[in-house]
Amino acid sequence: MAIPLSYNVRSVVARWTAALVAVLGIAGTVGVFVAMLSMARGFQATLAASGSPRNAIVRRAGAAAELGSVVDLDQVKVIGDALQVARTAEGAPLISGEVVVIAPFPLKSTGTDANVQVRGVSPSVLQVRPQVKIVEGRFFHSGLTELVVGSNAEKIYGGLGLGVPVAFGGQTWKVVGIFDAGGSAFDSELWCDARVLNQTYKRPENIFQSATVRLTSSAAFTDFKDALTSDPRLTVQVDRESAYYAKQSQTVTTLIRVLGFLVALVMGIGAVFGALNTMYSAVAARSREIATLRALGFGSASVVTSFVAESLFIALAGGVLGCLVVLPINGYTTGTMNWQTFSHLAFAFKVTPGLLGAGMAFALLMGLVGGLLPALRAARLPVASALREL
């Protein structure tokens, strides 16, 4: 049987000031690690939630994002005629020809301007994207300079309250409603009539940048895509809306993750040195105890296991503390630039059980690395001389 774990736990408690350095080092590292990953996860989730697998977004072939795409009205009509497009009770296709512009609005937090995506949509957009609900006020009337504002946009940008006049693009607009898009990227947007937006920015009225359609079913996507891409009247690319937004999240998500891992790695190295220092001190302070255990018949493997377990116990405490500290940021809304649209995107940190698990695993890894060398030293102590140490 191994050296009892209570020996290590009590030894840590008895020398808690020495252990505290390692615990705090590991806690800080785990906190930053989980916070960075929860930021990436939140950003990714926000964009992933924006797309529905039952919707398809059609852009000009080769256009990576809506900003670089053109779809004219004739093409929109051809797209709407596709058999796989769902229809209203009256037989009208559920399609929204859309245009996007970037307009500056001040952030409430800093007062500095951020690029906000203003999306011109078709009147049927709420049927195309049924997850979007008007939660205050009403939807805009076609042909009027009216805006509906995403719930996050209303929270983080100044001057977008219900009924407030808003000036951009040389027009004065009126906020008539607030919509909730379920925490997706649309929540950071301002929506208005696509035709009015085109007029405001002096664009041709019959030009859009994308067309989003509601399909009869999720499974109809392949047929829809095949139908459009084989139609000689169209030169378009078709993506499932969910895939399109998921792809948009890749650049920033990867950037945040890489940064997160790098910061965590650097901090982790520091934390490992903290753990090493604590454990080497523990071994030095307890040489006689270790020698006594060896004299009693506990083997070197038992000693290694015991001290690694002690280091893991310290790491566990650090990991739990780090996770607890970072837990309150779950749901905290912040924003960053979406490099695909060059617009500001609000998103909430998402601290998931998986991330907490990853944080704990990282903590234990630091504990293992920080405990192994001191444990090996403990096992190699010369028993006879260590027995007589004071």
Next chain:
Amino acid sequence: MVRVDGSDVDGSLIRVRNLDKTYRRGSEEIHVLQGLNLDVGAGEFVAFMGPSGSGKTTLLNLLGGLDTPSAGSIRVGEDTVTAMSGRRLTGWRARHVGFVFQMYNLIPVLTAFQNVELPLLLTNLSRAERRRHVETALSLMGLSDRMKHYPRQLSGGQEQRVAIARAIVADPTFLLCDEPTGDLDRKSADEILGLISALVSEHGKTVLMVTHDPRAAEWANVILHLEKGALVDSPQGNAGS
């Protein structure tokens, strides 16, 4: 039966032959033990005396398998201790040797019960059996009411009694006591020596004790002196008996 002349005799529990231990300090070689012979029968209480640096503790460490000799052999029963690998030696110590140290060497964060239980964790005894053994050992030392006390809550004499309980709880073949009363007042020292003596006389234990205190040595059946790296009989001892 205790002999130091190296002549083969039957019935030795511990048989040491031509034991050498040399330390190197820089370019200088220090011969601590040279050609030491010893035979100890079961149930003996032997005291080793000698000036500081004479090799008393070195001899005890070699007998307990905590150190390896430069030359010579040590046999305990049928086991040739000096031929064992480190791993086997560790297992052998757990089964055959009970240690009592001058500074008690109790684990400060464990209770008296848990300290005494430590050697039993290396056996296949069940938890209930371990409890029974620990309670018996502590009761033998008169510490039944101190089982849940931590070492810091005990007097020096009580700590050493816990250490003796730990040394005997797994019923080892022999006990090695290194200055067991060196850190105690006279009264406590006499109590401890009385307990060790009782282990020999009442329970048939074999005890080898290092001490520099002649009064402590008087409790032993045999007193041996370490001189020039070898053991010699004490004039007042019973070596060879």
